[in-house]
Amino acid sequence: MSYQCSHCGNTHDELPRYFMWRAPETDQGRVIDVVEDSKSMCSAADSQFFVQCEIELPLAEAEGDPLGCICWVEVSQPDYQRLIHFRENEDALPDYADWVEGKLANPVQGIAQSYGTPVKFKVIKGDPTPYIKWVAPGTAVAAILASGVSIDFWHDVAAGRLRPVSN
Structure with a gap:
């Protein structure tokens, strides 16, 4: 359904609610080879290990589903190996009880100083993209999660005006 945007005056079919990073990056914004x-796990030759995760940005001014940012989290090699084993055998294993720690390997769309933020995520059977459930307090990402994002923020990210900012 099309609508007239009160933010920019243009007509939009629909603003996307999900923003995805296809690959992990360096803190300089270079894509890591x-x-x-697996579908949501990858590794680099220099002993880096990544899991694709989703972080939800709540809307502050409106009701509805949060914005989803699908990004990469760098994890330790032992955690990565445990996750690979779990994913290959999850039907025969009990639920994954521990949260996994890591750091964002992409900036969150529109949030300055978000690259490298320490996070924790919960692994759920059958869901290849875990949700980030904890973000280090005192970080820019934690502040956004606490306050929510505005409709203007959402519009600007969707229009490409708020690009990710690295450290």
Whole structure:
């Protein structure tokens, strides 16, 4: 359904609610050369290990589903190996009880100083893209999660005006 946007005055069919990073990056914004080990897991030759995760940005001014940012989280090699084993055998294993720690390997769309933010995520059977459930307090990402994002923020990210900002 098309609508007249009160923010910019243009007519939009629909603003996207999900923003995705296709590959992990360096803090300089360069894509890291990786080998895909599964749909949402990859590793780099220099012993870096990544899991694709989703972080939800709540809307502050409106009701409805949050914005989803699908990005990469760098994890330790032991955690990565445990996750690979779990994903290959999840039907026969109990639920994954531990949260996994890592750091964002992409900036969150529109949030300055978000690259490298420490996070934790919960692994759920059958869901290849875990949700980030904890973000280090005192970070820009934690502040946005606490306050929510505005409709203007959403519009600007969707229009490409708020590009990710690295450290």
